Amino acid sequence: MTYRSVTSTRPAPVRVGLIGAGWMGAFHAHSLALRIPGTDLTAIADPAADPAEALAAELGVARVTADPADLAADPDIDAVVIAGPARFHAELAIAAARAGKHVFCEKPASVDLEEFARVEEAVADAGVHWQIGFNRRYAADFLAARRDVAAGVVGTPQLLRSLTRDPGTGHLPNAERIAPWTIFLETLIHDFDALNWFNAGAEPVSVYAVADALVEPELKDAGLLDTAVVTVRYDNGAIAVAEASFSALYGYDVRGEVFGSAGMVQAGRSTETAAVRSTAEGRAAATPRLNVDLFVDAYTAELADFAEHVRARRDGGPAPDHDVALTPGPADARRALAVARACIASVQAGGPVAVEGSTAGGTSVPDGTATVTGAGR
Template identity: 50%
Template sequence: MSEPRTLNIGLIGAGRIGSSHAELITRTVPNARLVAIADPVEGAAARLAKALHVPAAYTDPARMLADPAVEAVVITAPARFHAGLVEQVAAAGKAIFCEKPAGMTLEEIDRVHRAVEANGVLFRIGFNRRFADGFPQARAAIEAGRIGTPQLLRSTTRDPGLANPAAVAPWTIFLETLIHDFDTLNFLNPGARAVQVHAAADALVAPDFRDAGLLDTAVVTIRYDNGAIATAEASFSAAYGYDTRAEAFGSAGMVTAGDLAASSMRYYGSEGIGIDTVRADTQSMRGAYTGELQAFTDTALGHRAPGPGVGAARDALRIALGCIESCRTGAPVTLDALDAVGAAR
């Protein structure tokens, strides 16, 4: 009897999320093997590779892509490099898992689509909430008609801290934080398409950085072509922990998903009832990160598993870009018009 196939993975980007993904691939995805890590920061890949007993480390991602032992690549580099890296990995003929966003503009996303199609490679985008406990179950209930017609949807991301406001690039709250919520809302409104967005955002956590372009608090209203109205909100300063929740309300009921409790333990004392909460996405979403990496690995090995691709990446990004335009103008933005502008460039 032959041994089960294992997927040899290379990782680009040895930062916070890259380190977390590398550890998960090594320890929680049984049919995956991390064989190489690349990061242009001198010593970053080597340190992570040594800690996880990964055999190869590179400062040049191109050298890693030339390694015949690498069959698939996980991209966790800074977002501004994602589209270019996807093109390079696709040209090398390797399966791709890319953290969000896949590009910073619709033109970049369309380049990603062309590269993936031209080279016939697998592409998956890291929208982890599709794999977080409660979210796929909520989607299944919606698809089964248990809430009737979707009418009101909500998704929330509240991050527990803003350690260095100066390091946060303008529009991060839409392009890298709320983009998860936009995908969640799309996921919980299956078959519908966002047609209009209206965004309000400000620097309420670190107001001294407002003039530098930092936005740390935002609320977005989204209208869909099936009539549903959705809201997404984000804050970079939740004192009580890392908070990601969603709900979908319809004509026949409601589903909710997300819980920031670190365990089912509840403390009952003289001061009241208390619970321990998760304090980071790498803690809260550990199971979701494992799930999406497992699904990617299974699909790359020929065992088809569900997962978001280029279409989902584009659908979420167009909402994020609409939010940026809405903040600039103070008015609602029609997304079809945004699509037309992108296509004309």
């Protein structure tokens, strides 16, 4: 044979440790192992041994542990992806950052603003890249809408709207296991980020949230809220509305809209594809039933962006250059979390409240608005 040796110019892969082998963790694992060039899923950590080992075996991952601290201590790992339960996100991110690992964290970054302040401090002290999983920014239609807003197509934003309707059957399985305030902290927090992102440069000033248990009314006294509408006032005068339901019988429905002085732009769809069937019975279109079906490209793109940032930090190269603000970092996570916490305070107070830390520029809060700091922690 006359093979010749060739020196590769391909950059070393970004070596990632995954924390959490549940629904989203498994999807991210497949992205890191199979869908994103230049990444290597090096290890998986999850206290539940069976699903973690099954996932590792499927994807050819040799290292599995029940202790996330093993990933932080592993010199072969560049970054961690946190996809465990929300209540552990902050402490896991702090530990990883202090160990010098770059961090991708599923939303919410924390369930508490004071706790998230400790995440911000740890990330700043370590100088690592930290990114939150606000995947809608990476969906092609939402990104196209954001570009239109940035280009001035809609003029000055005046009215904004974002909605999330989870697919359901009219009954929520294991509803009693849904943590209180999930609708704000884990569902609508995506909408809050989308609204903040669309209305770039403005700060959310006040919130008025109304929520109820309309899908499972018998569980309201236990703390379940499955339906909500939120009005957000911004310091540039814009008014936004976000709404959510845990049970849309027709499928998964996520949409956004910006109306301004010069026009309007919309993003999102409630159909699986643009295909529409026309028969003697009428017209019908298939609808998505899973978040990983509707946002498969967005979930993949956000991790690809994360890997590019990590590679740039590790190898000293340029950071990804996006034509509009895209990569959601600590400031974006804090802003969305502040709106979510204000929603909790608003429901508890039965009226509008100020958004903590978001009255920059001395903008006054409308009369009758209570200032609530850290309520409901």
